[in-house]
Amino acid sequence: MKVLVVHGPNLNLLGQREPEVYGSLTLADIEQELSDLAQRLEVSIEFYQSNHEGEIVTRLQEADQDCDVILINPAAFTHTSVAIRDALAAIQCPAIEVHLSNIHAREEFRQHSYTASVSVGVITGFGKESYLLGLRAAVALVQPS
Amino acid sequence: MKVLVVHGPNLNLLGQREPEVYGSLTLADIEQELSDLAQRLEVSIEFYQSNHEGEIVTRLQEADQDCDVILINPAAFTHTSVAIRDALAAIQCPAIEVHLSNIHAREEFRQHSYTASVSVGVITGFGKESYLLGLRAAVALVQPS
Amino acid sequence: MKVLVVHGPNLNLLGQREPEVYGSLTLADIEQELSDLAQRLEVSIEFYQSNHEGEIVTRLQEADQDCDVILINPAAFTHTSVAIRDALAAIQCPAIEVHLSNIHAREEFRQHSYTASVSVGVITGFGKESYLLGLRAAVALVQPS
Amino acid sequence: MKVLVVHGPNLNLLGQREPEVYGSLTLADIEQELSDLAQRLEVSIEFYQSNHEGEIVTRLQEADQDCDVILINPAAFTHTSVAIRDALAAIQCPAIEVHLSNIHAREEFRQHSYTASVSVGVITGFGKESYLLGLRAAVALVQPS
Amino acid sequence: MKVLVVHGPNLNLLGQREPEVYGSLTLADIEQELSDLAQRLEVSIEFYQSNHEGEIVTRLQEADQDCDVILINPAAFTHTSVAIRDALAAIQCPAIEVHLSNIHAREEFRQHSYTASVSVGVITGFGKESYLLGLRAAVALVQPS
Amino acid sequence: MKVLVVHGPNLNLLGQREPEVYGSLTLADIEQELSDLAQRLEVSIEFYQSNHEGEIVTRLQEADQDCDVILINPAAFTHTSVAIRDALAAIQCPAIEVHLSNIHAREEFRQHSYTASVSVGVITGFGKESYLLGLRAAVALVQPS
Amino acid sequence: MKVLVVHGPNLNLLGQREPEVYGSLTLADIEQELSDLAQRLEVSIEFYQSNHEGEIVTRLQEADQDCDVILINPAAFTHTSVAIRDALAAIQCPAIEVHLSNIHAREEFRQHSYTASVSVGVITGFGKESYLLGLRAAVALVQPS
Amino acid sequence: MKVLVVHGPNLNLLGQREPEVYGSLTLADIEQELSDLAQRLEVSIEFYQSNHEGEIVTRLQEADQDCDVILINPAAFTHTSVAIRDALAAIQCPAIEVHLSNIHAREEFRQHSYTASVSVGVITGFGKESYLLGLRAAVALVQPS
Amino acid sequence: MKVLVVHGPNLNLLGQREPEVYGSLTLADIEQELSDLAQRLEVSIEFYQSNHEGEIVTRLQEADQDCDVILINPAAFTHTSVAIRDALAAIQCPAIEVHLSNIHAREEFRQHSYTASVSVGVITGFGKESYLLGLRAAVALVQPS
């Protein structure tokens, strides 16, 4: 079983970007924790980050070929990208949406998600834990106990 | 460390209520799984269900006295109860909101939550796993690794 | 065949509450007329009134055990209660919504009903006759001619 | 005492029009049941169907001359016709609005009625029973017990 | 010079229709006053009333052949008819919109006019004087002093 | 009988202000035509123009003392002044609202009038004729034929 | 195979109606081109134009008896007629909606179509070609290659 | 003369609940000040607090029997309870609405009050003084100077 | 300690202006009662009324020099004046907003206040008592007991 983790735009800045909102961990830190957990859960994991909507669309399209479940933090594209929504709907591979910050407690425009309704579920507000919980959710989804 | 789990209205019907939306597990089944996980995570857990907004408000008010973190599925009250929102804001004890179904994929009125923005975060759409992930989030919140 | 009649908040004040809107009959008067008609139609009837949303939710949840059809005037809760809506959706027993006044001719906020779309149908504006017609609709629903 | 029954556009197609929404009875079937009930209730009844808003306006204008109460299913015109609303408001003869399907459970645009607020009341969602209950409401209105 | 006066739906009921809103004059009374004024102003005048949107559309289409200016009270169609708007826009003959009652002081839905923006101007709220002023406006438009 | 004519802000620029919208007549030209017509109709007339909302409010407040009817073109204040609306509502003297241009054919924000619903009626779109018709309406209102 | 072409209100004015929007061809010109193309495509074709919503409803209701596919330009009724929408939904015969002008580039109110969502598809903005393409679409629909 | 003071949900937490918004006084402190003032004003006073909408509805219904005026801080129910609004409208006893914080300076959803329009008036933003002023308003209402 | 009382537009008409809404007392009556109460409370008081938004802005700007607290009934400007809002925000002197009528029970546009959120609090609906309570609130604000 393999999990594809997709990070949207600006997440490569993590740690330096608005630390009061997003925390001080870097994306590498989070990926390391995810890798550790993946190893404990005995699943394979791959990371992908892009600031390009089109590249994310393309990567998602390939997911059916090479993974079983997607963990995606679409970041800004959550609120603006019908293309990513359509990609998620077009593939068979299920997706889980995660956010570091609690989008319900932020600007009005961050409270609508194009991708949430084509995902299995959403985890928002727990910082790095959002990703770790998302990985557990992914494993539970594909390998229900 | 103690976790208070609060179930909102109609969750006592779980298993017989719209199984295509909410799954076939009963609330007792879920509570059993939560107890098992709590034991593994070495935390204490208490369950509370009510169909009464006022009773939930009162129970939440008492939380500061007897627990460290709240796991709440406000169910219908998510979308209508400012009183529960105010109770969550009034206490010191942090709360985590969970939903069995993916509320982003349901009726328009279920897509606004009065309680989400005063919670730490939200987990929605994973069925019983929403609760189990929520318990892990609660533990991580109070006992960060 | 048994019909459960549920009256929402403030209907216990009937006869003294805004008689220009709701008429001068008391709830007892209406229940007497309903009992008489139920006897003529050879169905059993039970009445329940509460000012508590939670109590109405709980009573509706029990309906599957002890009645065949529900006649409900949710009164103020028509416009604010997702919990009652969810209870009606959760049970098998069909419900018929009635209103004494014509809600389409009143304040804007009274023109949206959370419960109407999960009911079989709605009868509004005929005073006590709304209940009597509702009882006939209930009987016709369960015992189609 | 005479009741005028007015059927709006496309109701002449009843039985073949979207049977999953409107049922399989024809308009003639319903009119037969209405005639039978009218006979039992000892009132006179007349039927009028038109696909033309203007013809319905004109027929309603004549109602003061030849009938005591109107039973109207404005169908599509419910949602679009200020002219029919104005005709109902202009005459002395009271009107009762009925709908076969539960308009609260259908498209958004079917949930606003121009005619409901100038009618005595509305009965919606009971199929042919909407008409039969409407006839009883009409009789009760003009000949209160 | 000839003026065509077009009366929309329900105006044939004038005098008996909601006299507190529309006054007690009949349409014949108003037409008589209009004829008298037309004679004084030395213009020809023709009256047309219909409850049918389609008939009004057709009559307006013919206006280019037989008249110089249109005085129209679209009544209910003011608020619902794009077809009459399109007819007014399609012809060369200018139109003046009049209303007996002050539509700005009535229901919200009466405050939007599809026809006003394709008319030269609007006169609303003066009872029969709306028509008489409209006739003067029509003459001034075609025969500017 | 005396008519007070009140011109709102920027009407003193008439003739030079956006002539494609407002025409090339000056305010003096229009007042001359109004004076001539007033003489023919044997009524007294007074003119008042101000760019100050407060001055117009004050002038309207004095109207009960010295005139019988008000002819007002509130211009920009039509769309923004609750104070002028309140002044019109506070006095006994009836008011008639006029506009040179057809406000229904202009910007969205010009299509709402705070003053129209507390006026007897509105005349809009006829250029100088709006005023002349308004004067006739004023006379007809106070001296009905 | 037979195609019914339905033209809505004011299309009989084509060629003289706002030629900058609708072009200078008459309806007869367009029908001639349609007939020529129908002949080439070896299908039968019938034309129907009406300014009456009710007549169009009635004609559409009959379509199941005498044709295989409908080509309809509802014109103004596109935006206002639930009755025509209901007629299209009530019959088995599929419909194709066409517009001469590009309704997306016109007034806001022309951008909502009641009929589009119950049609197979929509062709808008190509002048007479909208009809010719619509005829090809109709043939392709009934006789897929 | 007797005044009933009704405190809505979470007001029992006063002093510990969001002190930056609601101040550091407890409900007992405020009630003591109210009792002192009542004594000075020579009126009787009774206090009632509940977190249950239904209990507040029931207490308000009884008010006609045992008090002359109501001082109510509906707290969260201000914004969500049609049932309390209906109870206030159903009884003869007048009500005065008070709020500790200035609801106009808080979240958007706190700026609509279901209860304000059926109250005599509203006092908002003065902390404990809102209650004391409300008591004076109550006395002035029943015993106008 | 000195209180500045600012009355907005049309309040100079009090007593003659819509007495069913605003009562029959004149502004002088109210000011007399305020002066009497000020004397009892041992504070100085000054009155200012203007129909001009700009004059009120200027008077408020001067308040920091010569008074300790402002009692303002912005009347119509409540709903339209950002300039007065900005003046209140710009000065140090705190303001209390009062209204004679219950603005929550009036037209929709009167239910938004630009000034309320920059005031300490609002008192609305008690007639002259709104001012008297406001004066007490002002004193309590500056001289807390």
Add this chain to the structure above:
Amino acid sequence: MKVLVVHGPNLNLLGQREPEVYGSLTLADIEQELSDLAQRLEVSIEFYQSNHEGEIVTRLQEADQDCDVILINPAAFTHTSVAIRDALAAIQCPAIEVHLSNIHAREEFRQHSYTASVSVGVITGFGKESYLLGLRAAVALVQPS
């Protein structure tokens, strides 16, 4: 004459993407049919697909150099891309918008098109035929018969 066909994001998945919405043909199948038709119509044709908004913008900018008309299915970008709209507006080459599915019968957010109003026209809902009809429209546009 040369036609440029531009396919937006996810159209490369055609045939496997939601076949109940988009059909089972692949993009290659459609391009083959388009090539065949282009050959019959004696026009040159070029295909371009991208999941990148920016690439589509750049390709459209080059269109003035190398083609006469554009056939574009912007897919998800229809609803979100002002950049593509601006590119279409910036170039001289006319564009025709096509959609496989009937966007009027899908989610609310798919019913607004940024690109439609800067295109010549739109063809939506006919599956592969949308493209073929679009090609005919393109040829008719550049080579009017």
Add this chain to the structure above:
Amino acid sequence: MKVLVVHGPNLNLLGQREPEVYGSLTLADIEQELSDLAQRLEVSIEFYQSNHEGEIVTRLQEADQDCDVILINPAAFTHTSVAIRDALAAIQCPAIEVHLSNIHAREEFRQHSYTASVSVGVITGFGKESYLLGLRAAVALVQPS
């Protein structure tokens, strides 16, 4: 060449008004810097400040007589004054709108400007530099390099 600088309401308070928003410079400081820059740019400059909408309207009307370009900070009137908008549209003299603070980052109601769309352009958010840049823009507009 002469530039008229118009300051709207409350700008006379600059330096003491909300310094965290507007900075600590006084209006005199800004005018001194503007004068210095004007001298360097060899243009004449005049300053005008008023808290009165009407006075600003009047001053703008005179601008055609005595200046070449207007630099205006309408302050609060930006969001409420159609009269100032109309004055700007009525005169020939072009206007440039400036704001000290970034209105896009402030309250929702400050994000609509009545005056911006009748100005040449807008400069917002640079404190005193907004004015200085505005002066350069004014000079560049009238004396393009």
Add this chain to the structure above:
Amino acid sequence: MKVLVVHGPNLNLLGQREPEVYGSLTLADIEQELSDLAQRLEVSIEFYQSNHEGEIVTRLQEADQDCDVILINPAAFTHTSVAIRDALAAIQCPAIEVHLSNIHAREEFRQHSYTASVSVGVITGFGKESYLLGLRAAVALVQPS
């Protein structure tokens, strides 16, 4: 000191793109003028143009490393890109937003900017001067006089 100038999509077409809106200068012309002014102001300047949202995000992320202030015309992305907004918020380097045309005088959708509220300020409507003024604003920001 170094200024990074970022041009959004389609700005590479400048000079040929809708010259009535954007003027006839090319981007190279504007960059030449900017370079000249930068030299006069003794600051370094770099230009970057892209049609790709993702590339602009990436370039902005690098800005903290190599420049002191950003001058950005996000063009179409102004209205649609949360990703660029987030990039601007994530970096320390301040940004100034400029637009060639006056976006307040254009389509409704161009009047909302995602980027404006995270920029220091906005300059819109002055053609090439918007850039030149923006450069001056940038210098003044980093090197306040």
